[in-house]
Amino acid sequence: xxxxxxxxxxxDVCSFVDEAAQYTNIHPGLLAQIKQPNVVLKVNFxxxxxxxxxxVIEAWRIQHSHHKTPVKGGIRYxxxxxxxxxxxxxxxxxxKCAIVDIPFGGAKGGIKIRKSDFTDNEIEKITRRxxxxxxxxxxxxxxxxxPAPDYGTGPREMAWIVDTYSAFYPDSINAAGCxxxxxxxxxxxxxxxxxxxxxxxxxxxxxxxxxEDMNRIGLSTGLAGKRVIVQGxxxxxxxxxxxxxxxxxxxxxxxxxxxxxxDPNGLDVEDVFRHRKENKSILNYKNAQNVSPSTQLLEYxxxxxxxxxxxxxxxxxxxxxxxxxxxxxxANGPVTAEAAKIxxxxxxxxxxxFYLNAGGVTVSYFEWLKNLAxxxxxxxxxxxxxxxxxxxxxxIESTTGVKLTPLQRKDLVRGAGERDIVVSGLEETMxxxxxxxxxxxxxxxxxxxxxxxxxxxxxxxxxxxxxxxIFP
Ligand code: NAD
Numbered sequence: 001x002x003x004x005x006x007x008x009x010x011x012d013v014c015s016f017v018d019e020a021a022q023y024t025n026i027h028p029g030l031l032a033q034i035k036q037p038n039v040v041l042k043v044n045f046x047x048x049x050x051x052x053x054x055x056v057i058e059a060w061r062i063q064h065s066h067h068k069t070p071v072k073g074g075i076r077y078x079x080x081x082x083x084x085x086x087x088x089x090x091x092x093x094x095x096k097c098a099i100v101d102i103p104f105g106g107a108k109g110g111i112k113i114r115k116s117d118f119t120d121n122e123i124e125k126i127t128r129r130x131x132x133x134x135x136x137x138x139x140x141x142x143x144x145x146x147p148a149p150d151y152g153t154g155p156r157e158m159a160w161i162v163d164t165y166s167a168f169y170p171d172s173i174n175a176a177g178c179x180x181x182x183x184x185x186x187x188x189x190x191x192x193x194x195x196x197x198x199x200x201x202x203x204x205x206x207x208x209x210x211x212e213d214m215n216r217i218g219l220s221t222g223l224a225g226k227r228v229i230v231q232g233x234x235x236x237x238x239x240x241x242x243x244x245x246x247x248x249x250x251x252x253x254x255x256x257x258x259x260x261x262x263d264p265n266g267l268d269v270e271d272v273f274r275h276r277k278e279n280k281s282i283l284n285y286k287n288a289q290n291v292s293p294s295t296q297l298l299e300y301x302x303x304x305x306x307x308x309x310x311x312x313x314x315x316x317x318x319x320x321x322x323x324x325x326x327x328x329x330x331a332n333g334p335v336t337a338e339a340a341k342i343x344x345x346x347x348x349x350x351x352x353x354f355y356l357n358a359g360g361v362t363v364s365y366f367e368w369l370k371n372l373a374x375x376x377x378x379x380x381x382x383x384x385x386x387x388x389x390x391x392x393x394x395x396i397e398s399t400t401g402v403k404l405t406p407l408q409r410k411d412l413v414r415g416a417g418e419r420d421i422v423v424s425g426l427e428e429t430m431x432x433x434x435x436x437x438x439x440x441x442x443x444x445x446x447x448x449x450x451x452x453x454x455x456x457x458x459x460x461x462x463x464x465x466x467x468x469x470i471f472p
Contacts, residue, residue: 007312009088012337017095020454023444026462030471034094034461037087038105039063043133047125049118057111059130061139061147064090064106067464070143071107072097072180072361074150075130075157077123081110085311089150092332093361096354098457100433102365107145109134115152127157131164140165142177142372148364149181151310154235155193158182177371180364189367189377191422192360197239197308198423199359200330202430204304205247207326207351210438217325217349219303224248227264227302229324231255231294232309232331233273233282236357240308240330241269249304253297254282257309260297261288298322307334314339320346329353344448352450354457355433362429366422377421385415 014035021031041061046054060083063071073093076086086108094106111130115123134140140147140161149158158179165178176187184190191198204223207213211221219226228249230241233256245251250266258281261267267288276282283290291297298305298318305324307313311333314322319339327343328351329335335343340350370376390413397403404412416424441452465471 007315007336008084009311009333010084010091011088012333013088013091013095015337016450017091017454017458020446020451020458023446023451023455024458024462026458027471030462030465031458033465033471034065034067034458035091037062037064037090038066039139040083040087041134041137041139042083043130045129045133047122047129049122057113057126057129059109059111059133060086061109061134061145062086062090062107063139063145064108065094065461066105067094067461067468068097068103068105070104070141070146072102072104072146072148072364073107073109074148074181074360075109075111075153076150077111077113077115077152077157079112079114080310081112086110088311089332092354094461095454095457096358096361098460099355099437099453100358100362100429101460102358102361104146104361104365107147108150109147123157124160127160128164131161132168135165135168140178141169142172142174142368146177146364146368147179148360149235151234155181155183155186155188158188159186162186173374174372177368180367181360182367187367187371189363189370189422190417190419191426192363192367193235194239194243195363195422195426196236196330196357196360197241198243199362199426199430200236200240200306200308200328200356201243201247202359202427203351203356203434204244204306204326204328206431206434207328207349208304213349213438217347219325222248225250226304227252228304228306229253229255229262229297229300229302230330231298231305231307231313231334233276234309236330236360237306237308238269238273240306240328244304244306245269252302253291253300255291255294255297255309256282257294259283260291260294261285262291262297262300263288304328306330310334312336314343316342319343322346322348325349326351329356332357340448340450350448350450352448352453355437355449355453358433359426359430362426363422366425377418378416379418382415382417386413389413389415 090108097104166175182188253262299321304326306328308330313334319342446452
């Protein structure tokens with residue numbers, strides 16, 4: 001879908017909020033406060049390019065809600081970044097954190113650049129200067145505002161930001177907590193890189209395991225054998241596709257910006273990833289059919305569609321041609337408000353972005369906790385747990401006479417390491433939140449999961465404002 005200048009992500013999010021607010025008793029004055037961004041920082045800064053020329057870079061950091069601090073949200077590098085987009089994404093972060101009970105307010109950052117126009121050295125300069133701009137305005141810090149990766153950024157950019165922050169605050173013992181999504185070797189947490197995609201898998205699997213929900217949309221229960229199309233093979237898309245495939249789904253289509261590929265017999269996600277890296281294109285993969293333009297693939301026959309690239313991908317223009325029964329919003333805002341109405345009218349189910357892609361912020365929260373505690377998860381208890389397990393296994397073997405194989409024993413005895421703890425914390429968060437949203441949908445009669453998720457978020461945010469005494 002091309003970028004539509006009249007489209008406003010922020011207005012779309014506000015319109016979802018207004019619809020959901022009708023199911024709450026929140027005072028209109030408080031609702032107006034909840035909806036608006038609290039701080040909008042716009043900066044223009046120069047960098048010197050490798051060829052000696054100068055370029056002025058436009059960037060934003062928008063802190064949507066200070067009802068909880070620090071605020072949290074990714075930084076996006078894209079030529080399409082606008083203030084409206086960053087505001088909308090920041091607002092989504094506020095609702096997302098509330099839905100999964102992560103104690104942060106929402107924020108988002110954006111730098112308006114086409115990454116491929118710059119060398120690595122220039123990207124580093126842009127990132128460090130952006131970090132400086134945030135630091136100098138008190139918009140970065142483990143207790144203030146904690147960015148993370150988003151579209152076009154990753155652990156490398158986060159490492160540059162933490163390094164810049166540490167240079168300004170060499171005595172800050174919590175400096176590592178000023179960003180999340182850092183490399184593991186730099187106080188990151190095991191599992192953050194794949195967290196959003198793994199969370200998408202947990203969310204879709206949970207929804208598909210509820211017979212009543214699947215009956216409503218005419219699908220049989222369970223993920224196994226379901227045909228899935230994924231848009232975007234970046235961080236979120238790749239990991240969503242990989243875990244959905246490992247969970248038994250058949251990935252029949254993958255769309256990237258250069259085109260899409262479709263194979264009704266199923267694609268091997270890791271192999272497609274390798275193919276794209278080697279050939280600089282997803283097209284011409286083994287037995288798959290090329291699909292061009294790639295947006296056409298969204299309309300192909302499948303059970304589950306996972307848009308995991310960008311916002312504004314399913315619009316009133318293509319919504320009525322979508323065949324999937326279940327749409328899992330792995331990206332932020334891929335289905336517009338108008339398109340959502342069309343899809344729901346067609347009897348489809350949408351698992352909303354601010355729930356489904358909350359795995360990233362959930363594990364970011366774990367990383368921040370690890371940074372503040374300065375100890376990795378499992379370090380204190382892993383061996384103790386293993387010794388306890390060993391005693392239990394020894395006792396069972398001696399009383400029953402059953403001898404376990406060395407592999408069985410190893411599996412039962414080992415204590416939980418950081419990754420085990422992170423993954424189980426993520427699974428618990430996604431599973432619990434899904435059932436909480438369903439319960440709100442059914443008890444309040446909101447009809448859609450999106451409205452129910454927002455009702456749940458709005459009530460939690462309003463309660464915090466009331467506790468703070470800001471709105472008597
Ligand atoms: P990414 O940069 O790693 O990947 C995005 C992918 O989408 C790239 O491979 C890109 O080539 C592809 N793409 C771009 N335009 C496309 C088009 N028109 N059609 C098909 N593919 C296209 O970014 P990401 O981190 O995976 O983020 C993807 C989405 O998920 C964004 O909406 C982001 O805000 C959201 N999200 C990301 C995280 C996270 O932890 N990274 C967390 C929550 C939400």
